[in-house]
Amino acid sequence: MEEQNAPYHFARILVPLDGSACAESALPPALAIARAMEAELVLFRVAQPIPRTRALIEMADVYNEVVAAAYREAESYLEDLKARLPYTRITIEHEPVETGVARQILDYCTSHGVDLVVLSSHGYSGVRRWTHGSVAEKLMNGACCATLMIRCLQGPDPM
Numbered sequence: 001m002e003e004q005n006a007p008y009h010f011a012r013i014l015v016p017l018d019g020s021a022c023a024e025s026a027l028p029p030a031l032a033i034a035r036a037m038e039a040e041l042v043l044f045r046v047a048q049p050i051p052r053t054r055a056l057i058e059m060a061d062v063y064n065e066v067v068a069a070a071y072r073e074a075e076s077y078l079e080d081l082k083a084r085l086p087y088t089r090i091t092i093e094h095e096p097v098e099t100g101v102a103r104q105i106l107d108y109c110t111s112h113g114v115d116l117v118v119l120s121s122h123g124y125s126g127v128r129r130w131t132h133g134s135v136a137e138k139l140m141n142g143a144c145c146a147t148l149m150i151r152c153l154q155g156p157d158p159m
Contacts (some may be wrong), residue, residue, distance in 0.1 A: 006147065009037060009114040009115075010034075010037050010039050010044060010115040010146070011037070011039050011040065011113075011115055012031055012039060012040045012112070012113055012114050012116075013033060013034050013039050013040070013041050013042065013114070013115065013116045013118060014042045014044050014105075014108070014109060014114045014116070014117045014118070015027060015030045015041065015042065015043055015044065015117075015118050015119065016045070016046075016105050016117065016119050016135070016139070017043055017044065017045050018045065018101075019045070019077055019079070020048075020062070021118050022152035023119070023152075024081075024119045024120075024155075025120045025150055025152050026119050026120040026148075026150045027058075027085070029118055029148065030118035030148075031085065031086075031087055031152055032158060033116065033118070033148075034087060034089065035087065037147050038089070039089065039115075039116075040089050040090075040091055040092045040117070041085075041087060041089060041090045041091070042090075042092075042093055042114070043078050043081060043082060043090060043091070043092045044092075044093045044094070044095075044105065044108060045074045045077065045078055045093075045094045045099045045105045046074075046094070046095055046096075046097045046099075046105065047067075047070040047071045047073070047094050047095065047096050047097065048070060048097050050066055056075050068098060070094050070096070071094065071096060074094035075092070075094055077091060077092055078092035078093075078094060079115035081088055083104070093108065093112075095108065101135050102135045102138035102142070103138075104138055104150070105117070105135070105139060106138070106142050106143060106144070107144055110144050114144075114145050115145050115146065116145060116146045116147070116148060117139060117143055117145060117147045117148070118147075118148045118150065119135075119136055119139060119147070119148075119149060119150065120149070120150045120151070120152045121134075121136035121137075121149055121150070121151060121152060124133070127156075136149060139147065
């Protein structure tokens with residue numbers, strides 16, 4: 001087997017976060033890789049307001065405020081997290097959900113030159129994965145860059 005001449009180098013590492021402790025479990029390995037490669041670490045969150053219902057369609061001002069509040073919450077969460085992390089090359093990004101969470105993350109990776117995505121997964125299977133969706137699986141199968149999956153060993157967040 002031939003040795004590769006050029007080792008992997010990651011300049012921009014993305015960590016998708018949803019506010020849960022499980023998602024944040026991807027931060028220690030992402031930080032270790034970012035430090036070793038002097039890479040930019042991007043903390044990313046898709047702001048998810050409540051779904052638009054018929055009643056909210058009729059109250060556009062109320063719905064717009066709900067969307068704005070979700071966006072502010074995402075920014076506040078990421079700023080607080082950034083302030084607690086012992087690394088200086090951190091960028092935060094948040095976007096409103098428009099095409100689904102996984103699609104938003106995939107599109108961001110493609111359009112912003114992400115080299116590595118580090119994310120966590122509960123590792124659900126069967127019906128439980130189907131009912132909870134699998135953003136992690138969609139990212140693993142659809143990302144235009146390398147992905148590192150961190151298994152979340154804690155129980156699901158109570159919600």
